Structure formats: structure tokens, C-alpha cells
Amino acid sequence: MLKWRWPNIALLCMACASAVAEGSASAPQPGYAQHPKAKAFIQEMVKEHQFTESELTSYLAKAERQDRILELIQRPAEKTKPWYEYRDIFLQPKRIKEGQAFLRKHRVVFERAAYTYGVDPYVIAAIIGVETYYGRITGDYRVLDALSTLAFDYPKRPLFWRELKEYLVMSREEKFDVASLKGSYAGAMGLGQFIPSSFRAYAVDFDGDGKKDIWSNPEDAIGSVANYLARHGWKKDQPVLKPIALLKPVTFNAHLKPYVKLKDLATYGRWKGHYQDDTLVTLVEYQQPKSKETLMGFQNFYVITRYNRSRLYARAVYELSRALAKSKAFKS
């Protein structure tokens, strides 16, 4: 659900540690209520969402600029790394082992999520594993600070301007304390790293206690990720990625969304398995150390890219999910 590129977890951890160090050493930053763009923001929120000027002013006064966030947002990892390096970040034995333990611990919840939403439980776990190491690294910035900093002081700010609005509306709807929720430097929250608009659209109260707690309640987080995938068109028991042996040159990496019918691909390559002739796929290429490989991405590949619009991300989630599925501890 991140529309911006997500740096690798190693960078993120370094960011967490240094942010703590900087935060303790630097002087308090002024709030955003006096920022030149604050008045426009407040006027839009009053008009669009019927907040009062005084409550908005008090929220923005509490928002602190975080310079570290402005540095971090400029560092894309996925565009620069080839697949064979990218995959190593997410497919180490440790992440697989912790994922299998996470699945065992929440086995009943995963079974219920898979049944309720028709989604592969291993893919849900893999997304949470890639996003936050199964909830271990969910981000330590105040969401109010992160989104305000990016909404007001980041040049490519329209997305964050919208997300800051969504955040304030979400907090009102859920009766959350605006100043206390935590997330990533980009305002992504909880085990599945939902940005506020995604929270409002897809978060669910999966344990029925009346709260949507994606921060500390794995049950709500697992249900919410499952709902996100279902609502974006996950097809139960259908493939994600399959190899294709090419017979002729093809166009690849043109689209994340499937657009070629398998019957029209037959003269271009061969694959294993039988699928309906009108099944749509896209062709994606991945760089290995000494070669390139082309895979067919199906609808479920596209659904994973709705979480993060990167073919590298989608394959990492898929491969991690297959590694988790080898666990004997959990049967869907």
C-alpha cells in the first residue's frame, strides 16, 4: 500500500536507531501551525471534513518537523538493486524461521482470515514479514510528525497532504489520539504498514472488540491485510508467478497489470501447467547474477503490487510465502 518506494529494512533499522539518537540531542522543533501552508490546509479541512479551525491549529501545533524523514524519503532502494540482491534482503533463513513461528503462533487467525477472505495465508504472513519483520519493526516516528513534515516540507508532497488529511479524519472516526500513533517515516502504520487512506478503506476489526488495532493486535492486522488483498481482486488458488521459456523476443516489464492472453503467448514461449486460454498475464524480467529470467505474472501478482508497486517487491513476497508454506506447522 505504499505508493512511494520502500527502502530496504536494513536502511530502515539504521534510520530508527539514528532517529532516536538525533531526537534526544536536538532542540525542540517548532510545530506546523505557523507554517506558510498551514492556513490553506486548515481551510481545506474545515470545508471538506467539518473540523474546526481551533482543533486543526492545535493538532498542527503539536506536529514536529523531522529533518531525518526528509533525508530518508529521498533514498529509493528497489529501483537501484537487481533482483538477486533485492531478494537476499527478504529471503534470509532468519526471516523464514520467524515467519514460520509467526504462522504457528497465530494459526487459528490465519485459518479464519484465509477462509473469510479467500486469500493465501502464507502471502498475508509474507507481506507482514517483508513490511515489518512480523511486527517487530513497525516504525517509531509519530505519524503526525511524519505526515506533517512530508505534507508541508517535501517537494513531492500532494500524496502526503492527502494522507495527513486522511490521518486526521481516521483519528476522529476511530477516537485515536492524533499525537500518539506511531509509524514509519512515511506514515505507514502497524504490522502491515497501512497508510491512513488504506486504513480507512481496508482495516478491519477482526477480533470483534470494537477497535481496529493494527499496531498491537495481530488478529486485526492479519484480517486487515487479508481484506486488502481480497478487495484488490485476489483469486483463490490461482497462480502468482510462473516461469516461461521464451522462443521469441517479447516485451517485458511494460505493465504490472496482466494484459496478454495466454493463447496469444503460445507462439512466444512454453510453460508448465494448464490455465484457461483467456487467462491474462504480464511478462516480467528479473536479473540473476549471470542471466535474466522472464516470468508470467498473473492477477495475484498484480494484487501484491497494489501493496507496493514494484515487481521486485511482489516476487519477494511471493517467494517468501512459498518458503513459509514449506513449514509443516501450519496447513491452510
Ligand SMILES: [Ca+2]
Ligand atoms: Ca479489534
